[in-house]
Amino acid sequence: MKKVSVGVKGVDALLFGGFPERKSILVTGNCGTGKTIFASHFMNYGGGVYISFEQDKEKLFGDLKEIGIDFKKLEDQDKLRVLGGNLVGIQKLKEKRRASAEDIIEEILEVVEEIGAKRVVIDSINLFLMLFDTDKERRNVLYELNYALQQVGCTIVMTCELPEHSQKLSWFGFEEFIADGVVVLKRDYKKDLNLNKRYLEIVKLRGSDFKEGNFPLRITNEGLKVYMNDPNDEFFYNEVKENGKS
């Protein structure tokens, strides 16, 4: 099976080479756990189509510049297309044009084919699915969108928001079953150190082996990086203490 680099430092090693090509991966976690940054590293590695419902493009580009990701440059080179925008605006447009799920999938595919994209990001999938009215329709559109993108050769990263203290792996409760892989980003507040320790865990990946467990991760002005160190490793602990942030 062909693998594609995730583009996030340390993660390919946990996956023995990267994500399997043409699979869809759900990157799920509480607020501020690094989902957007993870997805942006993935996009930055090979270009593609980035669908965002979170924040406007200028703000996203500005935030990413802080961690050394230049989406403007990628866009100017026609290696990146950014779609999406404000959810309410898209909802209104959808109703005005009486656009169906098929129409929306078709529009995404057109852009993918225009630039020959092999990577697609949807940030976040739960906001995208809110465009549809019933769980039946949402489940169907998620399945159809993944299927259509995989058919044209794309590997997909979809982020998913998890409310704080939720025991679930996704917003609606079915996204993790449709995705081929699930990566969870976690933040754990250590009271004794007065800092957050962050971890990445791969929960499932159809058709591929991966390293199990919680791996420490850090976000700095160089972006997101995952460590092989044991989370209980004294060295890692001290390093985190010195730098003041995990």
Ligand SMILES: Nc1ncnc2c1ncn2[C@@H]1O[C@H](COP(=O)(O)OP(=O)(O)OP(=O)(O)O)[C@@H](O)[C@H]1O
């Ligand atoms: N330059 C930086 N240096 C250090 N940490 C940073 C930097 N930029 C971002 N971060 C950390 O990354 C977090 C934001 O990451 P990101 O936007 O990817 O999270 P998210 O999971 O997408 O959040 P949300 O659910 O709110 O969309 C910030 O809260 C901050 O802790």
Ligand SMILES: [Mg+2]
């Ligand atoms: Mg985000």
